[in-house]
Amino acid sequence: MDGAEEEVSSTDLVKGDVFVVEADQLIPADGEIVEGIASVDESAITGESAPVIREAGGDSSAVTGGTRVLSDRIVVEVTSNPGESFLDSMISLVEGASRQKTPNEIALTILLAALTAIFLIVTVTLLPFSIYAGSAVDTATLVALLVRLIPTTIGALLSAIGIAGMDRAVRANILAKSGRAVEVAGDVDTLLLDKTGTITIGNRKATAFIPLDGVPEEELNRAAYLSSLSDQTPEGRSIVELAEERGIEHENPEGAEFVSFSAETRMSGVDLPSEGGIRKGSVGAIERWAQENGSSRGSRDGDGPAQLDKIAQLDELAGKVSENGGTPLAVGTDGKILGIVKLEDIVKPGMKERFERLRVAGIRTVMITGDNPKTAKYIAKEAGCDDFVAEATPEDKLKFVRAEQEKGRLIAMTGDGTNDAPALAQADVGLAMNSGTQAAKEAGNMVDLDSDPTKLIETVEIGKQLLITRGALTTFSVANDVAKFFAIIPAIFVVAYPELLALNIMGLATPQSAILSAVIFNAVIIPLLIPLALRGVRYRPLSASALLRRNLLIYGVGGVVAPFVGIKLIDLALVVLGLA
Numbered sequence: 001m002d003g004a005e006e007e008v009s010s011t012d013l014v015k016g017d018v019f020v021v022e023a024d025q026l027i028p029a030d031g032e033i034v035e036g037i038a039s040v041d042e043s044a045i046t047g048e049s050a051p052v053i054r055e056a057g058g059d060s061s062a063v064t065g066g067t068r069v070l071s072d073r074i075v076v077e078v079t080s081n082p083g084e085s086f087l088d089s090m091i092s093l094v095e096g097a098s099r100q101k102t103p104n105e106i107a108l109t110i111l112l113a114a115l116t117a118i119f120l121i122v123t124v125t126l127l128p129f130s131i132y133a134g135s136a137v138d139t140a141t142l143v144a145l146l147v148r149l150i151p152t153t154i155g156a157l158l159s160a161i162g163i164a165g166m167d168r169a170v171r172a173n174i175l176a177k178s179g180r181a182v183e184v185a186g187d188v189d190t191l192l193l194d195k196t197g198t199i200t201i202g203n204r205k206a207t208a209f210i211p212l213d214g215v216p217e218e219e220l221n222r223a224a225y226l227s228s229l230s231d232q233t234p235e236g237r238s239i240v241e242l243a244e245e246r247g248i249e250h251e252n253p254e255g256a257e258f259v260s261f262s263a264e265t266r267m268s269g270v271d272l273p274s275e276g277g278i279r280k281g282s283v284g285a286i287e288r289w290a291q292e293n294g295s296s297r298g299s300r301d302g303d304g305p306a307q308l309d310k311i312a313q314l315d316e317l318a319g320k321v322s323e324n325g326g327t328p329l330a331v332g333t334d335g336k337i338l339g340i341v342k343l344e345d346i347v348k349p350g351m352k353e354r355f356e357r358l359r360v361a362g363i364r365t366v367m368i369t370g371d372n373p374k375t376a377k378y379i380a381k382e383a384g385c386d387d388f389v390a391e392a393t394p395e396d397k398l399k400f401v402r403a404e405q406e407k408g409r410l411i412a413m414t415g416d417g418t419n420d421a422p423a424l425a426q427a428d429v430g431l432a433m434n435s436g437t438q439a440a441k442e443a444g445n446m447v448d449l450d451s452d453p454t455k456l457i458e459t460v461e462i463g464k465q466l467l468i469t470r471g472a473l474t475t476f477s478v479a480n481d482v483a484k485f486f487a488i489i490p491a492i493f494v495v496a497y498p499e500l501l502a503l504n505i506m507g508l509a510t511p512q513s514a515i516l517s518a519v520i521f522n523a524v525i526i527p528l529l530i531p532l533a534l535r536g537v538r539y540r541p542l543s544a545s546a547l548l549r550r551n552l553l554i555y556g557v558g559g560v561v562a563p564f565v566g567i568k569l570i571d572l573a574l575v576v577l578g579l580a
Contacts (some may be wrong), residue, residue: 006241010065021069027076027378029065032086035075035419037263041068045086045418045437048293053263072263087439093422094396094443103146103187105180115478116150119485147519154470154477156526160533161473165466168536172458173429173449179466181445184428186463187410189362191456192423194415195369198433198453199383200345203234204327207346208241211339212313218341222247224331227269227280230258235329235343236268265289276334283318286330286337287311310337319371325378345379348452352384357457359386365410368392368400370419381484397423414453416440431456465539472537472555473529479559480525487567488514506568509575516579517570521563 005020012026013019018034021027027040037055045064054063054074063076064086080086123146144451162179169176176182193199211220225243229237229252244250253272259279267289269515279289291307307534317340318328355365367380367388376390389400400577401423404411413420413427416436421443424430430444433451441447448455487506508514 011082013078013082015081015084018075019078019358020073020075022073023069025069027065027067027069029076029078030080031063031065031076031078033061033063033074034077036073038072038074039070039261039263041070041250042413045415053265053266068520071261075232080170087418090394090418090421090439093394094425094439104504105183108470109398111474111478112151115481118572119146119150119481122485147522151477153480153522153526153529154474157473157477157529157533158470160530161466161470161536162471164534164536165462167534168462168465169446169459172455172462174455175447176447176458177445181429182459182463183466183470184410184463185412185446185456185459186465186467188412188429188456188460188463190364190404190411191358191368192366192368192397192411192413192427193385193453194417194420195367195371195379196345196416198414198416198451199351199367199379199385200347203346205238205346206235206329206341206343207326207344209242209246209339210317210321210342212317212337215338215476218247219333220331221248222360223278223333223338224280224341226251226253226256226272227278227331229270230260238343239329239341277332278333280329280331280341283314283328283330283340286332287314290332290335290337292316307337314340323374323378325375325382345375347379347383352382355384355386359459361457361460363456363460366396368423394419394422401426407572412456412459413442413444414448414456416451429456429459431459461539465536468539468551469533469537472551473533474528475551476555476559476562479556481564482565483560484518484521484567487563488518506571507562508568510570511576512551513571513574513579514567518563519568521566525562526568 004116008019013029019028019031023038023039033054033056035056037053039051040054040063040065041051045067051070052060054060056074062079063074066087089379092293099146123142125570127142159179162183165179165182166176169182206224209217209220209224211217220241224239228239231237231239253270255273257271259269259271261276261281265281266285267279269277269279269281271277277293279286281289314330314337321328321340321342325344329341329343331338331341346572357367364387365385367376367383367385369376369388369390370392371379371390373390376388380388382549389396392400397420401411405426405428410428412429412431413423414426414431414433416433418437420436421439422434424432424440424443429446431446431448431453432440432444433453434441434447434449435451440477446459473559487508508517
């Protein structure tokens with residue numbers, strides 16, 4: 001390499017090429033940093049809002065195409081050819097994912113297929129029986145009879161039920177891509193949630209100032225405030241807000257020279273003519289800065305016993321903050337270590353209460369994240385999740401979903417990052433956050449416009465109402481079709497078999513009138529049931545046995561009685577009109 005730089009299209013990059021990326025530029029391809037250090041925003045891939053430090057050498061040298069460099073300048077060597085990048089692998093995983101059929105869906109398919117087969121066989125065998133009896137039934141009558149007997153009622157209403165479920169989801173600010181997605185939500189028993197942007201608000205927030213021994217809290221608060229005045233990141237703004245809440249008055253120091261964050265120094269701050277330098281940054285960076293430039297309690301011996309004692313205290317405080325799920329940010333002034341600002345992932349308000357509602361509904365909640373186990377455990381406890389999976393890769397998330405499904409569970413997955421897309425595509429219900437990446441929203445079969453993961457509670461209730469409505473109408477439809485069979489057959493064969501007169505309890509005028517009345521009744525009953533399908537049967541938190549008894553009593557008995565009453569009334573009308 002001769003050091004010359006040339007501007008080329010990102011599509012022309014191949015494995016082994018070297019490119020340069022500077023602040024505010026997108027990284028065009030997957031690669032390894034061979035020179036430099038930078039702060040990188042990987043939210044487009046991971047969904048994590050906090051930037052990460054990437055530098056040449058070590059485990060943190062890998063960068064992903066599509067992420068953005070926030071500071072400094074890096075030289076990157078391409079490590080993958082077109083079609084082999086991280087995004088390409090995510091696409092492959094999504095394409096390889098497939099949603100399973102639910103038990104309810106399988107049961108309904110078997111029921112409708114079985115009823116259709118039974119009534120088809122019954123209708124076909126009627127012709128030889130009628131010929132044997134000496135009163136052959138014509139083909140038109142048989143076709144009309146078959147159309148009336150097969151489960152056309154529920155078949156015609158299934159689409160209306162699904163559309164109504166999607167409409168109710170939209171009212172809850174959820175876009176469902178199909179009625180089936182809403183229906184499955186009523187049966188899920190495990191909910192997987194991504195952490196950042198799903199359980200937490202997505203941006204870390206300053207929650208506490210922790211001074212070292214002998215350091216006045218006000219001194220730490222003011223130093224943190226001044227060092228963050230030019231920091232426009234969510235974390236920096238939250239430090240300013242917290243300091244003002246703690247009594248620090250707004251000030252705009254004259255002659256201040258603000259120092260922007262650098263991935264190389266891992267610090268930012270301000271230089272004041274009267275007070276010297278003030279810095280905030282990673283614990284290790286502030287410790288090195290203090291040893292090189294500072295003093296402890298007025299001593300210029302930057303690495304003296306007092307300074308070493310301060311460093312030991314700082315390390316201890318930082319360890320406690322990390323154990324409790326926080327991120328420690330050290331603060332120093334003029335080389336003197338002052339203390340720590342605690343940054344935390346803030347759990348969205350009301351999460352515990354909403355997860356408790358899910359638990360009552362029989363849904364197990366599992367937080368799945370790429371964070372370390374300590375942080376994951378702390379956040380899961382704060383949010384009220386039943387379990388958690390830490391340090392999860394996209395492949396791990398997909399495997400976890402498949403493993404749960406192999407146990408016979410129906411899985412709902414919420415997420416917002418590109419790395420969540422494979423699991424969202426595999427889950428029975430993939431609820432993507434509207435604030436997430438486009439890949440996540442494409443992979444899911446639902447999008448929550450409010451970006452609230454616990455919106456699944458409303459989705460579950462809508463899904464259960466949809467299932468109850470479909471169950472009620474299926475019960476009515478089956479009872480309706482069976483009743484029509486026993487209402488029509490005696491009237492058709494009463495001439496050939498006078499013994500059937502006892503079963504012709506409705507006293508239908510003629511076989512032709514019986515068939516025509518049934519055809520008209522079937523044409524009328526479906527439109528009459530559409531409003532019920534659209535409105536839905538009211539959801540009540542009852543047991544499965546109680547729901548079954550209720551459906552059989554109301555819709556089963558109603559489905560049996562309605563055809564006898566309806567067909568008889570139509571038959572009387574046909575007689576009056578002279579059409580019987």
